[in-house]
Amino acid sequence: MNIFDQYLDKIKKILLDLSSNDGLILPDSLDGITAEIPPSKFDSDISTNVAMVLSKINKKSPTDLASVLADALKKNDTLIENISVINPGFINIKFKSIFWTNFVKEIINHAKTFGINTKEKKNNYLIEFVSANPTGPLHVGHCRGAILGDVITNVLSFNKHRVTKEYYVNDYGNQIINFTKSVYFRIREKTFSEPFPSDNEDLYPGDYLIDFAQNIINSNKKMDFEDFNKISGELTALSIEEALKLIKDNLNSLGIKHDNFISEKKLVSNHEVEKVIDFLQKNKFVYKGKIKAPASEDDDNWVEREQLLFRSTDFGDDKDRALQKSDGAWTYFASDVAYHKNKLDRKFDYLINILGADHAGYIKRISSSVDALSNSKGKLICKVSQLVKLIKDKKPFKMSKRKGDYITVDDLINEVGKDATRFIMLNRSSDVELDFDFDNVIEKSKENPLYYVQYCYARIASVFRHLDRDLKSDIQINNYDFSYSNEEIVILKKISEWPKCIDAASNKLEPHRIPTYLYELASLFHSYWNLGKENPEKRFINVEKKITDDKLIFLKMISNVIKSGMDIVGVSTPEKM
RNA sequence: GCGCUUGUAGCUCAACUGGAUAGAGUGCCUGACUUCGGAUCAGGAGGUUCUAGGUUCGACUCCUAGCAGGCGCACCA
Numbered sequence: 171m172n173i174f175d176q177y178l179d180k181i182k183k184i185l186l187d188l189s190s191n192d193g194l195i196l197p198d199s200l201d202g203i204t205a206e207i208p209p210s211k212f213d214s215d216i217s218t219n220v221a222m223v224l225s226k227i228n229k230k231s232p233t234d235l236a237s238v239l240a241d242a243l244k245k246n247d248t249l250i251e252n253i254s255v256i257n258p259g260f261i262n263i264k265f266k267s268i269f270w271t272n273f274v275k276e277i278i279n280h281a282k283t284f285g286i287n288t289k290e291k292k293n294n295y296l297i298e299f300v301s302a303n304p305t306g307p308l309h310v311g312h313c314r315g316a317i318l319g320d321v322i323t324n325v326l327s328f329n330k331h332r333v334t335k336e337y338y339v340n341d342y343g344n345q346i347i348n349f350t351k352s353v354y355f356r357i358r359e360k361t362f363s364e365p366f367p368s369d370n371e372d373l374y375p376g377d378y379l380i381d382f383a384q385n386i387i388n389s390n391k392k393m394d395f396e397d398f399n400k401i402s403g404e405l406t407a408l409s410i411e412e413a414l415k416l417i418k419d420n421l422n423s424l425g426i427k428h429d430n431f432i433s434e435k436k437l438v439s440n441h442e443v444e445k446v447i448d449f450l451q452k453n454k455f456v457y458k459g460k461i462k463a464p465a466s467e468d469d470d471n472w473v474e475r476e477q478l479l480f481r482s483t484d485f486g487d488d489k490d491r492a493l494q495k496s497d498g499a500w501t502y503f504a505s506d507v508a509y510h511k512n513k514l515d516r517k518f519d520y521l522i523n524i525l526g527a528d529h530a531g532y533i534k535r536i537s538s539s540v541d542a543l544s545n546s547k548g549k550l551i552c553k554v555s556q557l558v559k560l561i562k563d564k565k566p567f568k569m570s571k572r573k574g575d576y577i578t579v580d581d582l583i584n585e586v587g588k589d590a591t592r593f594i595m596l597n598r599s600s601d602v603e604l605d606f607d608f609d610n611v612i613e614k615s616k617e618n619p620l621y622y623v624q625y626c627y628a629r630i631a632s633v634f635r636h637l638d639r640d641l642k643s644d645i646q647i648n649n650y651d652f653s654y655s656n657e658e659i660v661i662l663k664k665i666s667e668w669p670k671c672i673d674a675a676s677n678k679l680e681p682h683r684i685p686t687y688l689y690e691l692a693s694l695f696h697s698y699w700n701l702g703k704e705n706p707e708k709r710f711i712n713v714e715k716k717i718t719d720d721k722l723i724f725l726k727m728i729s730n731v732i733k734s735g736m737d738i739v740g741v742s743t744p745e746k747m
Numbered sequence: 748g749c750g751c752u753u754g755u756a757g758c759u760c761a762a763c764u765g766g767a768u769a770g771a772g773u774g775c776c777u778g779a780c781u782u783c784g785g786a787u788c789a790g791g792a793g794g795u796u797c798u799a800g801g802u803u804c805g806a807c808u809c810c811u812a813g814c815a816g817g818c819g820c821a822c823c824a
Contacts, residue, residue, distance in 0.1 A: 222805075526818095633783050
């Protein structure tokens with residue numbers, strides 16, 4: 171039930187009517203006409219820009235046109251209390267109290283579906299996110315993208331789209347060889363008491379490898395660890411398995427579960443890379459050539475080679491991109507092209523990739539390949555999540571990968587918990603860098619938006635508790651005819667924005683709008699609550715049972731929306747804190 | 748140098764796919780607990796939305812150019 175959509179439809183209907191009967195001229199598309207939330211200083215519930223959009227084409231002043239439209243609107247709607255035309259030509263509509271009574275009933279009766287866009291086409295999405303190398307635990311850098319992807323999925327699913335969550339496992343290439351060697355040296359450290367080589371920069375230094383090594387030794391008692399070359403294949407598989415187990419644990423503690431894990435190695439061994447390159451070759455997107463040294467590299471160190479290149483410059487990229495290494499192995503990009511071909515073949519309406527800021531430069535390349543593979547019909551959307559700056563004791567602290575002492579997802583969850591991590595990571599637009607202040611995140615005050623919103627829900631729960639009612643169970647509406655105060659109307663207006671918030675979050679893939687909205691709603695609620703301190707009549711539990719019952723329905727409506735939103739964000743709504 | 752991205756109150760950020768007098772928190776100042784939960788609330792002060800042009804009835808939002816910060820610019824992944 172989106173009242174803005176409802177009234178937009180009404181307005182358009184009236185326009186068509188006026189156009190056929192009174193000579194109103196309409197443009198080809200009515201898309202520019204909107205129904206919006208008026209600024210709070212106006213005593214009004216919905217506003218529309220219709221008169222300003224149509225004034226030029228009709229050669230009339232916006233205000234004159236607005237008066238005509240306002241009259242027509244008022245005439246066929248008994249729920250409008252008054253309608254006003256305000257410069258530069260907005261039409262503002264104010265509803266009668268009965269409108270809101272109906273509204274509340276509607277939401278209470280359709281608690282589970284309020285906010286869902288019932289008009290739009292439902293799509294089938296594939297979202298790829300996290301996809302961190304299977305060489306160790308997830309760290310803070312992965313965390314934001316992980317949560318972003320998960321909550322985008324939740325928003326889309328809430329809006330009845332179909333979404334498949336996928337993790338691309340980079341289990342092929344040099345990094346994996348180095349990683350496996352590192353595990354091997356840790357095994358030798360244990361079985362042959364040889365020290366781990368500290369001078370080899372290619373090896374992974376992290377302590378977690380010691381656990382990997384021990385686990386592999388324990389569960390492979392018969393394995394002979396003497397000669398690396400004899401066991402490298404098997405050991406690679408075992409090492410990756412260990413890493414993936416750890417990563418899945420990390421994701422699980424963030425509350426994230428992917429539907430599929432797609433192995434790069436399998437794509438390679440199934441010859442999907444060759445096939446896709448054949449295809450590109452036939453369509454003249456691939457050639458043998460040389461690329462120039464990157465600007466960051468000294469020309470002296472750069473060796474120009476002839477190699478297999480993809481014409482990404484045809485699609486706006488800076489340079490063509492290498493597909494094959496000098497040793498004949500595929501580049502990461504080549505197998506990723508195969509992976510995207512694989513995605514395209516599965517016929518999704520949209521492909522979404524969530525990338526970290528440090529991979530943003532990769533977008534042109536991969537979207538070029540999708541364009542080449544799909545004749546520019548691939549509908550790939552890349553979403554970048556900016557860096558997270560960790561702050562403790564008012565100071566930023568950096569993590570250094572070299573020493574292996576970076577902050578892991580585990581560290582984060584242990585310190586601040588899953589709920590706070592999710593809510594705070596999501597509270598800002600993914601386009602801006604995020605300050606993640608440890609002291610702030612665990613603080614229990616208004617400064618911490620998670621608690622502020624949860625507290626709102628807990629307060630409502632406490633009212634129900636006082637009356638021996640259960641907030642979670644359904645509430646009955648019999649003769650409900652609440653006469654709303656101004657404070658209540660303000661809250662109702664905010665509630666009516668919820669479908670708009672979901673729409674924006676869903677269409678623009680901007681889930682931060684949800685925590686922002688919930689915070690605003692909670693803020694209005696806390697003000698409303700405090701009215702009861704000075705004026706006992708404003709309290710929810712009233713001597714008159716009818717008033718108490720009506721107010722409970724009102725509170726139930728608020729808690730429904732809070733609960734919906736918190737579920738999408740993926741955090742709890744405790745009834746006591 | 749090139750590409751992407753950000754620039755809004757002292758600080759951290761919002762602003763509904765171009766709407767009206769740009770909003771919150773924090774910090775600073777002042778006030779409210781015998782209460783349905785003070786993890787809260789009320790009030791005050793704080794702005795040339797980086798700059799210069801352009802498009803538009805209307806620009807924080809779109810376009811062009813510049814300035815400043817961040818990220819990236821491999822046969823790595």
